[in-house]
Amino acid sequence: MNKPSIVVLGAGYGGIMTTIKLQKIIGDNEADITLVNKHDYHYQTTWLHENAAGTLHHDRTRIPIKDVVDFNRVNFVQDTVESIDPDNKKVVLEDGELTYDYLVIGLGFESATFGIEGLKEHAFSINNINSARLIRDHIEYNFAQYNNEEGDRQDLVTIVVGGAGFTGIEFVGEVVNRVPELCQEYDVDPSKVRVINVEAGPTALAGFDEELVEYAMNRLEEKGVEFRLGTMLKKCTEDGIIVEKDDEQEEIKTKNIVWAAGVRGNSIVEESGFEVSRGRVPVRDDLRTPDYDDVFVAGDCAVLFNKETDKPYPPTAQIAMQMADTIGHNLKQLINGGEEFESFTPDIKGTVASLGHTDAIGVVFDDKKLYGRSASIMKKVIDNRYLVKLGGVGLLLKKGKLDMYR
Amino acid sequence: MNKPSIVVLGAGYGGIMTTIKLQKIIGDNEADITLVNKHDYHYQTTWLHENAAGTLHHDRTRIPIKDVVDFNRVNFVQDTVESIDPDNKKVVLEDGELTYDYLVIGLGFESATFGIEGLKEHAFSINNINSARLIRDHIEYNFAQYNNEEGDRQDLVTIVVGGAGFTGIEFVGEVVNRVPELCQEYDVDPSKVRVINVEAGPTALAGFDEELVEYAMNRLEEKGVEFRLGTMLKKCTEDGIIVEKDDEQEEIKTKNIVWAAGVRGNSIVEESGFEVSRGRVPVRDDLRTPDYDDVFVAGDCAVLFNKETDKPYPPTAQIAMQMADTIGHNLKQLINGGEEFESFTPDIKGTVASLGHTDAIGVVFDDKKLYGRSASIMKKVIDNRYLVKLGGVGLLLKKGKLDMYR
Structure with missing residues (x-):
């Protein structure tokens, strides 16, 4: 029996919180979880300005991934994502390739x-x-x-x-x-x-x-x-x-x-053919991309509109973390054939x-x-x-x- | 009654130790002492390589001049020496001029x-x-x-x-x-x-x-x-x-x-018309320049030959400090019309x-x-x-x- 494989790209707020949620709610026999990240550490983007100014050392800002992710449950791959091929369910890395059944894109922002x-x-x-x-x-x-x-x-x-x-x-x-x-x-x-x-x-x-x-x-x-x-x-x-x-x-x-x-979503997402607006994927309410039922987007690569104001929510750490919760829940439904999908509503x-x-x-x-x-x-x-x-x-x-x- | 004026140029090992010796042995009514230095601190040249490597902070290496020189006895001028006019007994500074009766040149080295x-x-x-x-x-x-x-x-x-x-x-x-x-x-x-x-x-x-x-x-x-x-x-x-x-x-x-x-003597000395060899003045045994009875040279701007080996002594902190002793003694003789001049002999x-x-x-x-x-x-x-x-x-x-x- 083949377990489905979940691949999470990026260990920023969205990616790492999704991974931690998954390792809590998905059983060992339900799915394989893989986290891909360029570095072996997560960092707090919201503290980087202090590191840049020199008022806080960058080691305070970063957290070794192994300290918060259970490497017995999650397969960690330290590598750089080069592109995503959602039609063939494949991720091209600098030093290899990965296939997935379910994908979570949490590749963060870049400067505009x-x-x-x-x-x-x-x-x-x-x-x-x-x-x-x-x-x-x-x-x-x-x-x-x-x-x-x-x-x-x-x-x-x-x-x-x-x-x-x-x-x-x-x-x-x-x-x-x-x-x-x-x-x-x-x-x-x-x-x-x-x-x-x-x-x-x-x-x-x-x-x-x-x-x-x-x-x-x-x-x-x-x-x-x-x-x-x-x-x-x-x-x-x-x-x-x-x-x-x-x-x-x-x-x-x-x-x-x-x-x-100004920031925009990671350009890998756009270059991989996903529909984007300023580099961000306009995700569905359940945080999946418009075109792929097996691809979720968390954090700064996603854009969501506040229905009351018709303006996009700002790309914040707070929202990225809340997205991780919803993605975790919805992934568990998908894996188990359930249909109780959660709609994401930011709670600012x-x-x-x-x-x-x-x-x-x-x-x-x-x-x-x-x-x-x-x-x-x-x-x-x-x-x-x-x-x-x-x-x-x-x-x-x-x-x-x-x-x-x- | 006019007191003679002694001007010391530079607060490196030679200059600062000469100043300290002078403030000890020359009475307040015997002479005016002026120390000229670019910065308000002395530094230990022999520790600079540690500051450059980043293994020792530069504040450990430098010493405020006011901490070691008595400003009631010594007139401190923070300025940069531009040239010396030994025939007119004058020193040109960036922001002014000084005249002297006796001069001590301790302007240090520069890279060759x-x-x-x-x-x-x-x-x-x-x-x-x-x-x-x-x-x-x-x-x-x-x-x-x-x-x-x-x-x-x-x-x-x-x-x-x-x-x-x-x-x-x-x-x-x-x-x-x-x-x-x-x-x-x-x-x-x-x-x-x-x-x-x-x-x-x-x-x-x-x-x-x-x-x-x-x-x-x-x-x-x-x-x-x-x-x-x-x-x-x-x-x-x-x-x-x-x-x-x-x-x-x-x-x-x-x-x-x-x-x-490689190092050489400060080029100001050569440009001011003193006889030099690799930027250093071949001083007399009493540490005066060959041509001027009222100008002494201390430290890296002076060159002295070891009579046994016929080689020049290396320009070290040790020798610069010993020179200060001799210069202090000989200056006191000059001021008081004494004739017991000391010959300098390094004691390595x-x-x-x-x-x-x-x-x-x-x-x-x-x-x-x-x-x-x-x-x-x-x-x-x-x-x-x-x-x-x-x-x-x-x-x-x-x-x-x-x-x-x-």
Whole structure:
């Protein structure tokens, strides 16, 4: 008797939570479970901006997969997915191939560059552990160069962040807290350093409560962040960026460009022939792709519309984790020939944006606004809750943000 | 009544020890003492290779000048010397001018590039705090890039050191100890990393006891250092270096080139019209320049010949400090119209080369050879003795290498 095989691609929030759900609810004799991931670790995408700023070490952000997945129950393949062939139920990896009966795609996001000239070559993105660590080291290296160069090379200690969405705001919040440390480590006069946020839209954190956004911008400006709202990033060069506002162009000289203005679904999904919108598959209510009954999509590769507002739900960790629950349930139905499919409905418990250290803003329980320390504590509570869900109390103690006052 | 003015240029070993000697033996009413230095700190040049490798933080290596010089007795000017006009008894600084009655030149060394093509553009040198810190960050940045680049970019994690003299050997000893930490921090497979030492001469540590040199090379080779002796560095490029041995050329791809193969006296001395040999002034026995009775030279800007061997003494911290004693004594004679001038005779108590952490080699008391831990402890004892001499027990406790087993 052949057991059906379930293959999960990617160990991000969606993929790893699906795997953990499956290893709980699917019996050993019901199906084989395989998890494929590029690295042998899972990481918390929502903490990467701290790694990139250098305020949190990346080892705090990543979790060895073997610590949370039971390798007796789940076959782990460390490899890179190259393409998916859903008609032949096959996945092509860098070093091999896998066939499946049921597939879960959780391949995450990549940066959307919107065709901006020079962005790919000269800007960094906060995409994963490797790229976040590189940003930290890139900024440090430029600070180290400052005192080795002739003249006042302020471009070396100017940090430009493209985008005032969630990631952009959270990153400037961290980086502006890091600046005094960088100045001390590299003997740089703090008055030489600039942190500039460039946002095309008329406001930071579009869609967030206006009062909270004002609080956030005031706090960040007090710390030295310069906001350029309604300003388009036109071009990145070796020497800096060209921005445009009201038809006037300006050059800002910088060697540190971090692009945090847009994400799309992993391009492997589109290249494999799935129907997508901005790289994301418009999944059915049960989280399967429109065309394949045996393929689920979790996390940032899926797009779902809020029927009340007719807007897509944002690609958040919270939603990715909730999707894992639904996918687990529906997969068990499929395997056992059951028909009690669950429809996915996000349950958005709250949204909190960190402003660095002990500062944050947030909305919880639909309409309760949080500022400052209480929002910051709420953020840590959410992060810790995830760790417990992922790996129990042991993982919480290892990786949790347990000091609420830092 | 006008007091004579003594100006000391540079707060390296020679300059700062001269200043400290002067503030002890010259009365407040005998002379004005001025110390000019680019930074507000002194640093231990002999520890810079550790800062460059990233095994010791540069703040351990530097000492605020105000902690060891009495600013009530000594006028400290933080400025950069641009030129000296000994005929008009004037020093031109970046931000002003100084006149003197007596001058002490302690402006230290700079790298000699021997006209090697591309060296100035593509190689780093361990010259001061800024350049040492930059080397640390440059290597880290390249390690951080490794996992962000397509293909196996081993050039990013290949470290080439030019020169197997004291600094070259001490630096490879540190850096090869640092490699495992770098591999862990940046997720790099240690088998990808190369540390290569290129030396034109037939042996490492020329002039050192042969048995000790063999020990040193064996220990470093065991740790993974590749030695290329009798090999000329012909050229540095964006991509690496070209070396030549027995008329055959080879390219070694690397993004990390550290040049530690030669130093010369600060070029300001030569450009100011002093008689020099390789940038160093062949001083008289009383450490004055051949042509000026009111100008002394201390440390690496001076050259002295050993009359027994007819070879120049090496430019070491040990000799620079001993010079300060003689200069202090002779300056006091000059000021008071005395004639008991001291002739300088180096008293070489020993030479110890670190091989990283707890390993070293050395010769002390003329002919006693030391290996391994005992040499390493001896090295730390020498370093600590210097700190006591410079700033007393307080400084020893702050900056000393007090754990003999690390």
